[in-house]
Amino acid sequence: EYMAMEKLYDLHADERFDLVVVDTPPSRNALDFLEAPKRLTRFLDHRLYRVLMAPTRGVMRAVNVAAQAFVRSVSKVVGGEVFDDAIAFFQAFDGMEQGFKERAQKVMTLIESPATGFVLVASPRRDTVAEARFFADKLAEANIAVSALIVNRMHPRFSDALPEALSAHADTLEGTDLGGLFRNLADFALVSGREEEHLSGLTEQVEPAPVVRVPFLRSDVHDLDGLRLVADHLFGRTA
Numbered sequence: 001e002y003m004a005m006e007k008l009y010d011l012h013a014d015e016r017f018d019l020v021v022v023d024t025p026p027s028r029n030a031l032d033f034l035e036a037p038k039r040l041t042r043f044l045d046h047r048l049y050r051v052l053m054a055p056t057r058g059v060m061r062a063v064n065v066a067a068q069a070f071v072r073s074v075s076k077v078v079g080g081e082v083f084d085d086a087i088a089f090f091q092a093f094d095g096m097e098q099g100f101k102e103r104a105q106k107v108m109t110l111i112e113s114p115a116t117g118f119v120l121v122a123s124p125r126r127d128t129v130a131e132a133r134f135f136a137d138k139l140a141e142a143n144i145a146v147s148a149l150i151v152n153r154m155h156p157r158f159s160d161a162l163p164e165a166l167s168a169h170a171d172t173l174e175g176t177d178l179g180g181l182f183r184n185l186a187d188f189a190l191v192s193g194r195e196e197e198h199l200s201g202l203t204e205q206v207e208p209a210p211v212v213r214v215p216f217l218r219s220d221v222h223d224l225d226g227l228r229l230v231a232d233h234l235f236g237r238t239a
Contacts, residue, residue: 001036009103012110031138034111040104117147120206124154124195129202136205146206150234151199154213157192159185 004022011020024030110116118139122132136146159166166186173179203211214233221230232238 001033002040004033005036005040005107006103008110009107030135034142036104036107038104038108041101041108112142112144118144119148119150120146120202121150121152122202123152124198126198129198133202133205136202146209148209149203149206149211150214151211152214153216155188155191155195156215157189159189161189163187163190163193 008020008022011017022033024033120132120136122128132149139146163186166182166189170179170182170186173182199211212234214230217226217229219226221227
């Protein structure tokens with residue numbers, strides 16, 4: 001998360017790019033990324049960090065007796081070699097703390113800026129909707145609004161009729177080709193209705209953000225033509 005934060009800072013500062021898109025992993029990992037700047041700042045300001053850095057700066061004598069005892073205790077618990085490796089790791093960053101803190105603060109400002117948009121992407125399954133709602137809650141706690149919701153792999157609904165009515169009509173046509181088609185139509189209506197039920201709470205939660213539905217495509221997206229088709233659905237260019 002910290003390296004990703006640094007990379008985001010570099011890309012945002014690069015004048016070659018007009019837009020930076022961060023495609024995050026599942027939402028709980030994305031939260032780690034969003035929290036990384038604050039955690040880094042808190043860590044660099046923490047007394048424990050200063051205590052650990054004291055030996056590398058030749059100021060161990062200035063550290064109080066309790067801190068020295070703490071360092072010795074930690075060294076005994078984790079082992080002297082592990083402790084020395086940790087000190088060496090932190091020593092590599094000695095003198096760069098202020099730069100880290102300044103960049104972390106700029107990334108925090110960028111994340112909270114109105115110029116930054118958060119787009120939730122979910123499929124209409126109950127588990128992924130729950131994950132998206134969890135992330136939306138966390139964004140709301142941080143006073144960050146959801147800019148848009150994209151729902152991927154939605155099953156199409158070819159009729160406004162209720163699944164029960166379509167199924168009943170299929171029964172009257174049992175044994176005919178048309179009966180099979182009406183049975184499929186009823187199944188699609190049933191699945192689509194369940195998906196909309198799963199999504200209803202999420203769409204209300206992110207209001208007034210726009211909700212874009214991308215249908216379940218006939219084949220996987222693996223080439224530019226597939227990407228163009230997805231883009232057409234995203235931006236309303238389909239018939």
